Amino acid sequence: MSERRVQVGIIGAGPAGLLLGHLLTQAGIEVVILERQSRAHVASRIRAGVLEQGSVATLNAAGLGERLRRDGLVHAGVDIAHSGGCTHIDFKALTGHAVTVYGQTEITRDLNVAHDIAGTRVLYECADVAMTDPLAGPVRLSCLHAGQHLSVVCDVVVGCDGYHGVSRQQIPPAVRREYERVYPFGWLGVLSDTPPVSEELIYASHPRGFALCSMRSPTRSRYYVQVDLSERVDDWSDERFFDELCQRLPAGVADGLVRGPSIEKSIAPLRSFVAEPMRYGQLFLAGDAAHIVPPTGAKGLNLAISDVAALAPALEASLLYGDHYGLDAYSEQCLRRVWKTERFSWWFTQLTHRFEGDGFTQRLQQAELDYLTDSTTAQRSFAENYVGLAARSP
Numbered sequence: 001m002s003e004r005r006v007q008v009g010i011i012g013a014g015p016a017g018l019l020l021g022h023l024l025t026q027a028g029i030e031v032v033i034l035e036r037q038s039r040a041h042v043a044s045r046i047r048a049g050v051l052e053q054g055s056v057a058t059l060n061a062a063g064l065g066e067r068l069r070r071d072g073l074v075h076a077g078v079d080i081a082h083s084g085g086c087t088h089i090d091f092k093a094l095t096g097h098a099v100t101v102y103g104q105t106e107i108t109r110d111l112n113v114a115h116d117i118a119g120t121r122v123l124y125e126c127a128d129v130a131m132t133d134p135l136a137g138p139v140r141l142s143c144l145h146a147g148q149h150l151s152v153v154c155d156v157v158v159g160c161d162g163y164h165g166v167s168r169q170q171i172p173p174a175v176r177r178e179y180e181r182v183y184p185f186g187w188l189g190v191l192s193d194t195p196p197v198s199e200e201l202i203y204a205s206h207p208r209g210f211a212l213c214s215m216r217s218p219t220r221s222r223y224y225v226q227v228d229l230s231e232r233v234d235d236w237s238d239e240r241f242f243d244e245l246c247q248r249l250p251a252g253v254a255d256g257l258v259r260g261p262s263i264e265k266s267i268a269p270l271r272s273f274v275a276e277p278m279r280y281g282q283l284f285l286a287g288d289a290a291h292i293v294p295p296t297g298a299k300g301l302n303l304a305i306s307d308v309a310a311l312a313p314a315l316e317a318s319l320l321y322g323d324h325y326g327l328d329a330y331s332e333q334c335l336r337r338v339w340k341t342e343r344f345s346w347w348f349t350q351l352t353h354r355f356e357g358d359g360f361t362q363r364l365q366q367a368e369l370d371y372l373t374d375s376t377t378a379q380r381s382f383a384e385n386y387v388g389l390a391a392r393s394p
Helices: 015-026 039-043 053-061 066-071 091-095 104-118 238-247 300-321 325-352 359-374 376-387
Strands: 002-011 031-034 073-075 077-082 085-090 099-101 121-123 126-131 139-145 148-159 177-192 201-204 211-217 220-228 262-276 283-285
Touching: 002 015, 002 139, 002 300, 015 031, 015 104, 015 300, 031 139, 031 148, 039 104, 053 066, 053 300, 066 104, 077 091, 077 359, 085 091, 085 376, 091 376, 099 211, 148 300, 177 238, 201 325, 220 238, 238 262, 262 325, 283 325, 300 325, 325 359, 325 376, 359 376
Parallel strands: 002 031, 002 148, 031 121, 077 201, 148 283
Antiparallel strands: 073 099, 077 085, 126 139, 139 148, 177 220, 177 262, 201 211, 211 220
């Protein structure tokens, strides 16, 4: 068995794990990153593409902003379609800030290049990852990698291995509290090499269900429609998808939509989930290992980046200078932000999606949409949450 010692062991090589490893490596802290999937699999995941102002600042400060600044699409607002028309929410006018469209796959690519240059020990295709008790001093991580048993002794372990990962399960049920809401629908998403139908994102609330018009670049579009969880991707031809999407958009928008063959098509179920605490002994959780939000508010990736932005300097202060205050405050600090973000994502999902129920609920939804259309105060609250509460103007 091969064994080594590092200061920080990171489980998961998604954006959270790679970004944390990059920041710690920059600070002179030795890390190892263990990932269950292959590098190609992780790099090909189609995920979120909207970055809050704070996430952009974090990536720029980490030296990861060259392609982001060149290729990212800065959006100063979004459109919310309902009742046959569109309401424009002007982020710049309401908060002084904007968001940037830059896909998670591109962030993963930038991080992998940075790790290749730095020579970080990022190990893909690690099977049977396990750890010893996080309360009992240094934690030993073990796995099977490249046909050999590997053991790594770590001062700290950070679980960035997602909802189905092993890290969260190391917190005993008597200590771990989990809160979850599973929604009775999913998003059927299509990626196509076609120009976006609009320069801004369009969120549509329609009697047939929710729809979203997004993009990854000026020539690549990402579209979604709400579907029942019983639906199968194979039953949705491209023609059927675009027909359904156009029915949920205002006529003027639908008329300008360019159709094209899908290069990726999938159904993502929606859920809200939070695990508390985000620390147990020398184990820390970050990203989807600790929390999941429905994608309506484009918050999942941003929450993961926020976790890392708080955890990296706290680990640096503790491991290099003996200052443990940041680590001691990490879970409570993050969970305050997490629950505010969960609230916004839940509210926005409730506002825009079709729920089976009585007419009273639907009329309330319409009243809320009308209020958002008519009230500058409501629009400012929406804009503050969308661009990121930490970035709002005083």
